[in-house]
Amino acid sequence: MKTARQVLESKPTQAIYSIPPGATVYAALQLMAEKAIGALLVIERGDIVGILSERDYARKVILMQRTSRETFVRDIMTSAVIYVRGDQSTDECMALMTQHRLRHLPVMDGDTLVxxxxxxxxxxxxxxxxxxxxxxxxxxxxxxxxxxx
Known part of the structure; x- marks a missing residue:
């Protein structure tokens, strides 16, 4: 069984995309569409302060009749970010995703996002x-x- 780190290393691109909490949801959606990804880490002054996913957009903008050009990332992001360590197994990652109904997991090495x-x-x-x-x-x-x- 592989670890989170090994799965990351096998990905074609290991780029990490993020957005500041003060950006508009529209800017976040543009970046997600451009990079063909479903979530962005929300980073402020080098710290992870949240995660923004397509699900956040659907539930907290569209269904609440907000507009993406006038809503800020900080207003709809998920603040409680669940992450894994690089040495955790793929089974542990899947269990966390299933338990918490997540589609994305940041991988940390100590305090460093990897x-x-x-x-x-x-x-x-x-x-x-x-x-x-x-x-x-x-x-x-x-x-x-x-x-x-």
Missing amino acids: GMLSIGDLVKDIISEQKFIIDQLEHYISGTPHLKL
């Missing part, structure tokens, strides 16, 4: 591991040489 995992990153990794195990079992059953671990 990346962001999405539910898609974890599912992709789990599928890859399962495919490897299935291939190994098929080779074992058929008696053909198999890949070494």
